[in-house]
Amino acid sequence: xxxxxxxxxxxxxxxxxxxxxxxxxxxxxxxxxxxxxxxxxxxxxxxxxxxxxxxxxxxxxxxxxxxxxxxxxxxxxxxxxxxxxxxxxxxxxxxxxxxxxxxxxxxxxxxxxxxxxxxxxxxxxxxxxxxxxxxxxxxxxxxxxxxxxxxxxxxxxxxxxxxxxxxxxxxxxxxxxxxxxxxxxxxxxxxxxxxxxxxxxxxxxxxxxxxxxxxxxxxxxxxxxxxxxxxxxxxxxxxxxxxxxxxxxxxxxxxxxxxxxxxxxxxxxxxxxxxxxxxxxxxxxxxxxxxxxxxxxxxxxxxxxxxxxxxxxxxxxxxxxxxxxxxxxxxxxxxxxxxxxxxxxxxxxxxxxxxxxxxxxxxxxxxxxxxxxxxxxxxxxxxxxxxxxxxxxxxxxxxxxxxxxxxxxxxxxxxxxxxxxxxxxxxxxxxxxxxxxxxxxxxxxxxxxxxxxxxxxxxxxxxxxxxxxxxxxxxxxxxxxxxxxxxxxxxxxxxxxxxxxxxxxxxxxxxxxxxxxxxxxxxxxxxxxxxxxxxxx
RNA sequence: GCGCCGCUAGCUCAAUUGGCAGAGCAUCCGGCUCUUAACCGGCAGGUUCUAGGUUCAAGUCCUAGGCGGCGCACCA
Numbered sequence: 001x002x003x004x005x006x007x008x009x010x011x012x013x014x015x016x017x018x019x020x021x022x023x024x025x026x027x028x029x030x031x032x033x034x035x036x037x038x039x040x041x042x043x044x045x046x047x048x049x050x051x052x053x054x055x056x057x058x059x060x061x062x063x064x065x066x067x068x069x070x071x072x073x074x075x076x077x078x079x080x081x082x083x084x085x086x087x088x089x090x091x092x093x094x095x096x097x098x099x100x101x102x103x104x105x106x107x108x109x110x111x112x113x114x115x116x117x118x119x120x121x122x123x124x125x126x127x128x129x130x131x132x133x134x135x136x137x138x139x140x141x142x143x144x145x146x147x148x149x150x151x152x153x154x155x156x157x158x159x160x161x162x163x164x165x166x167x168x169x170x171x172x173x174x175x176x177x178x179x180x181x182x183x184x185x186x187x188x189x190x191x192x193x194x195x196x197x198x199x200x201x202x203x204x205x206x207x208x209x210x211x212x213x214x215x216x217x218x219x220x221x222x223x224x225x226x227x228x229x230x231x232x233x234x235x236x237x238x239x240x241x242x243x244x245x246x247x248x249x250x251x252x253x254x255x256x257x258x259x260x261x262x263x264x265x266x267x268x269x270x271x272x273x274x275x276x277x278x279x280x281x282x283x284x285x286x287x288x289x290x291x292x293x294x295x296x297x298x299x300x301x302x303x304x305x306x307x308x309x310x311x312x313x314x315x316x317x318x319x320x321x322x323x324x325x326x327x328x329x330x331x332x333x334x335x336x337x338x339x340x341x342x343x344x345x346x347x348x349x350x351x352x353x354x355x356x357x358x359x360x361x362x363x364x365x366x367x368x369x370x371x372x373x374x375x376x377x378x379x380x381x382x383x384x385x386x387x388x389x390x391x392x393x394x395x396x397x398x399x400x401x402x403x404x405x406x407x408x409x410x411x412x413x414x415x416x417x418x419x420x421x422x423x424x425x426x427x428x429x430x431x432x433x434x435x436x437x438x439x440x441x442x443x444x445x446x447x448x449x450x451x452x453x454x455x456x457x458x459x460x461x462x463x464x465x466x467x468x469x470x471x472x473x474x475x476x477x478x479x480x481x482x483x484x485x486x487x488x489x490x491x492x493x494x495x496x497x498x499x500x501x502x503x504x505x506x507x508x509x510x511x512x513x514x515x516x517x518x519x520x521x522x523x524x525x526x527x528x529x530x531x532x533x534x535x536x537x
Numbered sequence: 538g539c540g541c542c543g544c545u546a547g548c549u550c551a552a553u554u555g556g557c558a559g560a561g562c563a564u565c566c567g568g569c570u571c572u573u574a575a576c577c578g579g580c581a582g583g584u585u586c587u588a589g590g591u592u593c594a595a596g597u598c599c600u601a602g603g604c605g606g607c608g609c610a611c612c613a
Binding site: 046047048050051052054055093108110111112113114115116117119128130132133134148149162163164166168182183184185186187188189190191192193194195196198199207249250251252270292294296297299300301302306308392446452453454455456484507508509511512522532533535 | 548549568571572574575576583603607608609611612613
């Protein structure tokens with residue numbers, strides 16, 4: 001929460017991280033043991049307050065008995081998954097003679113008089129603690145009665161299997177590692193309230209196996225992308241998140257302010273311009289995986305901060321980048337889920353290349369049944385075509401923009417299998433170079449998967465004079481009221497004037513790639529702490 | 538930004554045309570040495586998201602607001 005001094009994110013307004021917690025139900029402080037004051041035990045919920053108070057009382061009892069409820073260190077000999085893996089089949093009712101020390105969160109207790117069964121969870125895997133009270137030392141037996149689900153505990157004992165064949169550890173000692181104050185969600189139904197899952201991701205991770213699975217997939221995707229890039233000779237770099245002027249994409253930025261410099265800065269909407277300056281400087285192949293921020297609408301596919309992979313490779317054109325894109329997506333799929341043949345939202349999806357390649361113009365011509373479709377058709381004709389298909393248009397738009405709008409409305413959503421939609425018009429592609437054989441379009445592609453844009457790439461524009469003209473056209477659009485249009489970036493132009501080799505550039509939406517591989521439909525399910533309105537009380 | 542839907546105990550959910558707010562799990566108390574959604578008995582737990590309104594009576598109907606989900610718009 002604490003921001004570095006001197007920064008102050010002004011948009012959106014800084015959330016109040018320390019709204020007053022008014023204790024409606026008074027909670028007696030623990031008697032004089034120096035314990036921290038109650039965080040917020042006394043919400044309006046009396047039952048919750050009662051539970052928390054009961055657990056505080058247990059902490060007092062523990063301290064009175066000389067047990068530290070929040071000790072400093074613990075050394076397990078094995079993780080729970082390691083124990084499970086090491087003893088795949090212990091015959092029912094047998095003891096192995098092997099002793100282990102394990103740790104985890106207590107997630108269930110089943111008490112049968114003098115025999116107790118505890119369930120310990122670590123790294124998403126459970127193991128049973130088989131606890132005849134007689135097998136425990138005195139301290140552990142006393143501790144047993146003060147344990148609650150949610151507590152972190154350690155256990156040392158023999159690996160065995162119960163009469164029903166459940167792999168178990170029979171502890172001789174139990175150690176409290178951290179006392180939990182709050183109850184766990186329902187052990188059977190778990191936590192299904194979506195808002196609670198997003199706001200309290202830690203709870204989601206404790207009780208929902210699927211949440212853990214999704215973020216494991218995400219982690220493997222990130223590793224796979226890095227491995228593939230490195231194997232292809234790319235160097236990972238980090239470029240600024242604070243930009244003096246927003247650039248590299250058409251999007252509305254977040255504004256912030258630096259106090260010492262007394263200048264407004266923008267959270268980056270794309271790293272593109274900085275990465276290309278590195279290419280101009282002679283770094284032959286670079287990539288960055290990091291956050292971008294766009295101050296625009298939120299939806300199941302858009303979070304205000306999202307993760308992009310961007311890469312630039314000297315000497316390459318967009319055909320090379322298509323090959324790279326296929327390699328990255330295939331690698332991510334294989335490493336993250338073991339196959340390129342996945343199921344997304346109940347429908348099969350093959351991520352194995354090579355992907356279909358089709359021009360934006362031919363796809364749109366087909367969808368509109370206008371084989372004569374061209375970018376230089378009379379604008380009135382194209383506007384009429386938009387009207388026919390109920391596509392909104394504006395007078396400022398030229399033929400390129402009109403055809404792109406038709407494409408997005410009529411074509412994009414229906415492209416299920418991965419498709420390279422290539423050769424976008426110059427009008428909507430200010431940073432891409434003109435096509436080598438068609439002046440109306442650029443050497444650009446978008447890779448579409450399951451009807452959604454997953455990546456965007458082009459043969460980069462490297463001619464500084466043309467780039468200046470494109471910037472100036474954008475600046476005119478901006479002056480005319482287009483808040484997303486680009487501004488002239490002189491520092492970037494200066495780098496291009498130094499000389500930039502032919503370059504192939506790529507951007508892939510990592511969150512969306514994870515969505516396909518984890519088979520989830522809401523981007524918030526692949527972002528640990530998605531942007532939400534601040535909680536109010 | 539617009540539309541639709543949702544919000545009831547710590548969690549998951551009920552509550553008939555507007556008629557005494559309930560259950561399961563969890564908690565608390567008692568019992569139980571092979572349970573695994575353990576079981577059995579008992580106690581307790583509520584600002585029904587908020588503020589107004591209609592009504593003899595509102596969880597339920599009306600108005601405004603809050604938060605979330607989904608769809609549309611915008612974008613990656």
